[in-house]
Amino acid sequence: MAEQIEFDQAHQTLHEITQALDNGRFVHVRRQLQDMEPEDIAVLLEASPRKAREVLWQLTDPEDYGEILDELAEDVKDALVSKMAPEKLAEATEGMDTDDVAYVLRSLPDDLSREVLAQMDTADRLRVETALSYPEDTAGGLMNTDVITIRGDVDVDVVLRYLRMRGELPEATDALYVVDNENKLIGHLSLTTLLTTQPDTPVSEVMDDADEAIKVDTKDSDVASLFERRNWVSAPVVDEHQILVGRITIDDVVDVIREDAEHSMMSMAGLDDDEDTFAPVFQSARKRSIWLGANVLAALAAASVSNMFEGTLQAMASVAVLMTIVPSMGGVAGNQTVALVIRGLALGHIGQSNKRELLLKEAAIGLLNGVLWAVLIGLIIVIWKGEVELGIIISVAMLTNLFVAGIAGVVIPMVLKKINIDPALAGGMALTTVTDVVGLSAFLGLATFMIH
Template identity: 85%
Template sequence: MGEQIEFDQAHQTLQEISEALENGRFVHVRRQLQDMEPEDIAHLLEASPRKSRDVLWQLTDPEDYGEILDELSEDVKDALVSKMAPETLAEATEGMDTDDVAYVLRSLPDDVSREVLDQMDTAERLRVETALSYPEDTAGGLMNTDVITIRGDVVVDVVLRYLRMKGELPEATDALYVIDEESLLIGHLPLTSLLTAQPDTPVTEVMDDADEAISVITSASDVASLFERRNWVSAPVIDENLHLVGRITIDDVVDVIREDAEHSMMSMAGLDDDEDTFAPVVKSARKRSVWLGVNVLAALAAASVSNMFEATLEQMAAIAVLMTIVPSMGGVAGNQTVALVIRGLALGHIGDANKRELLMKEAAIGLLNGILWALIIGAIVIVWKGEWMLGGIIAAAMLTNLLVAGVAGVTIPILLKKMNIDPALAGGMALTTCTDVIGLSVFLGLATLFI
């Protein structure tokens, strides 16, 4: 109920601001923006057409730029950042986490990125350059270098005095990291342990071992899986020499999980997960036409099968009427399996040790569903058309195609994954092409032989 009220309020605000912009009431819009939270302004920008978005960005307080950029989707963020002067962008990134600054700079041309770095102070520039040295989709690209470290040879009271002197902690801090004189990570001290321990207790007695450290080259998806399984709020990141180089917090992992979910959903339609809802027409059309072209090739492959049996189709109209049923059922059944396998691959549930068992399971499901629906569809055709032979043929084709759909639904995503092709992007289309071609071939082939 609360979420619905919040959604309605956001929609009403968007409507009010849109009307104010159309009427030229820019002062009114500026005042409204000043009263809004950065995440709400980000939502407003994403929900606005491009012309209105540019005006809203100019009316927004530059001091809020950094927090707003933090909340924007990639496509919208890139469009706004590309129009900002290097000095303005450098000021905007002052309040951003290191990993977010690194992402923004990656989207800029090298010369502009260098200009922005030159505008930063030395300490901040070094932190950002460290983050930029790692690939974006790794723990190194996700990590924030803003960490608090302590030595293991001090007592709890010294640590508490140090924190009081420091005055504040980085966001999402739930532990301090214990290092030795060579910056090697030797453990972490949870804040709960720090606050409940006796002041004269050595840190080494209350700290936990450094078994939760993440390698700097770990993929972002693996990092998300680790956080999910172990319920972490934050985790240290170490390099190949076990030196502490940063930490990853739960807010960064939530972004990874959300982006992965959006990627899977949008990829199934052949779209980029970061595509702007109000992107230019030509840009959007160009992106989508590539996928449509691939789909045309798949459709032509299925059509060529029908063309091979043109004589059979001319002789019996009933076959032409029924021929879409078999590939359609195979496509639905296969896509169910594909969705299950893609999810299992994303969660790390499927590997060499269990893929054979999964294949046998889905084949068995395909066989059982094939028998069930072969009997049902066969009986319907016999009653409807009065043709026993036609009913038997469509039943045999249905059984074959549902069995193939189960097997292909497992093997296609796994093969695509091994070929470094995104199963979410190509799995559904490859499966549908397979079931269309096999379903039509079996049905029309049997009809040619027996009818």
């Protein structure tokens, strides 16, 4: 979550503060923290071991707690807020955007979350409760309810006087939203238009239509795609009755994009994208054991295939030496396809209309690569081992496995997505199991048939 600062500077700061903590120079550390931006303190906390992190949190200015919590990874944030009193946590959320407060409260136990809400003033509590009523991964969970609305029947001069009286604008404001008497969105007025239009011009004459509003139940990944395609800075959010309920800003969308990227990267290793680098040993071991257990089952499936051909392996040492080549090549080729398909699914490039063409394309690539590498590796084996039969066996097995890998690389992510399993989490392991089983079966099966 925390923004990256310069690596050299970050490591140097961490080293200096760690040494100061070890030497008991707490006053010096407090002064250093006071000179740092909240985003940089968040980086420092995430990079610190748990004991040092707790000390640093105590030495940090409480006025910065809210901004720091908003930048922290979920596991780190949860560990810190679990030790804060409800009234202190409520104070920390003062001045934070509604969506950021909701992000902090969602991870708290229900009883603690209710206690924190009870400490807030009525207006803030109602705004946060509205945000909490929507699923976290939707536009409603992403939006901020701090929105400036105006009426279409007033002049530009009235709007300008209202803004001067208000004194400040919410962050990332690039437009004002025009609503009717029922708070239904009817248009938006960009600040550029507002500042360059004659004061006596009615807003209704210069506003843009509200044809780009986001529905409150839109998935956050779809929201990110809209912002990316249309280069928005902010966008209004409406309910099913076209009533304006909030707005989404580019900084929140950047967080979604970054979290999705981290999720995909960490899921491929079976890890939680918000896992604390310095989480307790037993907690980390427990999480990783689940993934390791799944991999054991996949490995046992491949081993059982080898066990079926134990006689062949005992009869020919060359087969045992070469048996890993075919599944390895299939795994690499298949994972390339899986990565491509997962990316296409995430970007919305793959659907019912084009999945057949993609399947045929990847099958053709698998067949073409299969022919190429089957011939090449077959020749190498014949020259190396001097056995033509062995060269033919590995060539046919290679062709078969690369062809199957191309098809499986498309089918597996699509099937996983259809049954609501994250392809990034399970796709690689499922593909490896398929290519191991198919590769070993083809290679050892052919060897058994031709040798005996």
